[in-house]
Amino acid sequence: MKKIISYSGGKDSTALLLWGKENLDEFDTVFCDTGWEHPITYKYIEYINKTLLNGRLITIKSSKYKGFEDLCIKKKRVASAKARFCTEHLKLNPMKEFVKPLLPDIEMYVGVRADESFARSRLPERAFADLYGCDMVRPLLKWTAKDCFNLMDKYNIEPNPLYKMGMMRVGCMPCVMVNHKELKSIIRKFPEIIENIKNLEKKIGRSFFPQNYMPQRFQSGFDKKSGKKFPTINDVVKYLKDNPNQTEMFYEEPHKCMSYYSICE
DSSP: OEEEEEEOSSHHHHHHHHHHHHHOSOOEEEEEOOSOBOHHHHHHHHHHHHHHSTTOOEEEOOSSOSSHHHHHHHHTSOOOSSOOHHHIIIIIHHHHHHHGGGTTSEEEEOOOOGGGOHHHHTOOSEEEETTTTEEEEOTTTTOOHHHHHHHHHHTTOOOOHHHHTTOSOOSBTTOTTOOHHHHHHHHHHOHHHHHHHHHHHHHHTSOSSOGGGSOGGGOOEEETTTTEEEOOHHHHHHHHHHOTTTGGGTSOOTTSOOOTTOOOO
């Protein structure tokens, strides 16, 4: 039975790799590259590949799209909470294509934890996944984020540096589901990411953000077809920086640990 661990560069999947080394005789590790990860995450994945996997990491990509930007350009819009086609096309479909020739003798292992959301808390530790046609195993389902960091510490494996820089999650940068607090940190620490969003908006002629991302009175974009306003990245940056009701969480005390998970040294 071939065992496949899905890897992303985050704390949960890194802990899953270490769990796999403790509990599985052998396994393959697969990373779905969306083309929209932060450079720090790509560098971290290289570190994990060299340190834990002896260079055996398998990287897969969409066979239809070159990455997140190409997907948005061809769809003529950015994915959203209601239309998360980015996950479908850049992660699920590539993984389906990868496992198809390996069926039926495979198991997939994912670093899902119950305390991440109500929906995930209802998932079983093992179940048949119709999407892939094989069993899906969730060994870390009852773990906490602290458990994941503790296992990394046990083996002297550094976590993704983005966690110590205030990021709550380290997947796509930014994710289409990014909230105000996360985006504030990105604006302050990674201005190049804001430039990426600006360039994407120019290429597709649409906003990266949903219409209700910020109050309409602060929005300058206007869609002639629908007759509705929308927020541009410039609007969002200005709103999060300058609005008096938003600034209390924007600035952090210099002496305070920036990590959401309190893992600063």
